Amino acid sequence: MNENNLKVLVGGTIIDGKGSDLIQDQAIIIEGKNIKDIVNINSISMDKKMDCTLFNLKGQYVMPGFIDTHTHIQMSGEQSEIQNFRESIPKKTLRAAFHARKTIEAGFTTIRDLGAEYLIDLGLRDAINEGLLVGPRMFVSGYKIMPTGADFPIYSPEVKIEGQHTMDSPEEIRREVRTLLARGVDLIKVMTSGRTFRETSSPDAYALSLEDTKIAVQEAHNQNKKVSAHAHGKKGVKIALQAGCDSLEHGTILDDQDIEMMLKNDVFLVPTLSYGKHIEMLGEKCTLPKYAMKKAIKSRKNRLNSFSKALKSGVKIAMGSDSGMPFVNHGENVFELIAMVEAGLTIMQAIQSMTGWAAELIGVSDKIGVIAPGKLADIVIVDKNPLKDISLLYSKENIKGVIKEGKIEIDRGLKKKNS
Numbered sequence: 001m002n003e004n005n006l007k008v009l010v011g012g013t014i015i016d017g018k019g020s021d022l023i024q025d026q027a028i029i030i031e032g033k034n035i036k037d038i039v040n041i042n043s044i045s046m047d048k049k050m051d052c053t054l055f056n057l058k059g060q061y062v063m064p065g066f067i068d069t070h071t072h073i074q075m076s077g078e079q080s081e082i083q084n085f086r087e088s089i090p091k092k093t094l095r096a097a098f099h100a101r102k103t104i105e106a107g108f109t110t111i112r113d114l115g116a117e118y119l120i121d122l123g124l125r126d127a128i129n130e131g132l133l134v135g136p137r138m139f140v141s142g143y144k145i146m147p148t149g150a151d152f153p154i155y156s157p158e159v160k161i162e163g164q165h166t167m168d169s170p171e172e173i174r175r176e177v178r179t180l181l182a183r184g185v186d187l188i189k190v191m192t193s194g195r196t197f198r199e200t201s202s203p204d205a206y207a208l209s210l211e212d213t214k215i216a217v218q219e220a221h222n223q224n225k226k227v228s229a230h231a232h233g234k235k236g237v238k239i240a241l242q243a244g245c246d247s248l249e250h251g252t253i254l255d256d257q258d259i260e261m262m263l264k265n266d267v268f269l270v271p272t273l274s275y276g277k278h279i280e281m282l283g284e285k286c287t288l289p290k291y292a293m294k295k296a297i298k299s300r301k302n303r304l305n306s307f308s309k310a311l312k313s314g315v316k317i318a319m320g321s322d323s324g325m326p327f328v329n330h331g332e333n334v335f336e337l338i339a340m341v342e343a344g345l346t347i348m349q350a351i352q353s354m355t356g357w358a359a360e361l362i363g364v365s366d367k368i369g370v371i372a373p374g375k376l377a378d379i380v381i382v383d384k385n386p387l388k389d390i391s392l393l394y395s396k397e398n399i400k401g402v403i404k405e406g407k408i409e410i411d412r413g414l415k416k417k418n419s
Helices: 081-086 089-105 120-129 170-183 210-222 234-243 256-265 274-285 290-313 335-343 347-353 356-362 390-394
Strands: 006-010 026-031 034-040 053-056 061-064 066-071 108-113 137-140 187-191 226-231 247-250 268-270 379-382 399-404 407-411 416-418
Touching: 066 268, 066 356, 089 108, 089 120, 089 399, 089 407, 108 356, 108 399, 120 137, 170 187, 170 210, 187 210, 210 226, 210 234, 226 234, 234 247, 234 256, 256 290, 268 356, 274 290, 274 335, 290 335, 335 347, 335 390, 347 356, 347 390
Parallel strands: 006 053, 066 108, 108 137, 187 226, 226 247, 247 268
Antiparallel strands: 006 026, 026 034, 053 416, 061 379, 379 399, 399 407
């Protein structure tokens, strides 16, 4: 379908991603991939002959494209580990593409994907960029930098699992980080603590040592790439911060010294509250092993306390759903906003955490994250006011349109008139 190069969004109430008051009686002019200008509605005539496509958004709300800074596009929380092992790499790739489609349908025009195997995330990113598939803009890390035992279970010697990368020496870490960078990843993800999801991996124990983590950070920063740290317990958090990581994923246990370092070094917190919230809601109906439930509930209590302290202290927070984890479905990423508002964010702060603040974390605030002239035209059109109820964004029926780089990717009944 051919689209006019010039589009004008008229009359929608703008939530700009900066935390500003609602902006009304304006028209957003999109030329090509970018927002050309934002002008008073009185300068635009809905009846005047113009070489553009006019959209009448009266009564609707216009927001920046949503950004999720912690996804696992390859993973499906509905699959068991055995099912995942049995699935071929081509099917895993097609499943990831399906997840990408569901994600943009929910309004997410950008994601930061953290930890995929078989380079599926790089391939999917490039296919979307080439226009072969519809999906969000992707910033990807490739496989995680981590030691043996931090994540993957250890099977008996006769069982051989391919594609699970681990590194147990400084030399191996340096080589793997350099390899990922040469393959074209957008950032590096390190594990400085174990996981809540694994029976034999402890979130309270450190994974990579401080020396090892510094090597990964040094190599990434040398090529101007950021480093995301999976960090739960005290040991892992302190290693991540002392090594110079740019964001803490989870940040389950933060003390005053940690928060001070985060503020001093401009480190973001990505709390990923959805997984624990879902398990808490399911209670006895949860189908995960008892050890996983117990660890998740303990982690959730600690994380809510740390989140509250970080928020009150002014730590920068970005939305990350951890989609792909059990019960955290792709396309339902906005559940994370609901959980963060429940945990203390205002609705406006929650919106900023998946727009302007999220763009700042990724390092692309010069291009996306807010609605302003010169930015890429990543825009979501919403039927009802999310500032009254953030859960309105959870309903795809309320997401009337998704525009990515000036192109209408999702149209659920936009009112348009070719002039």
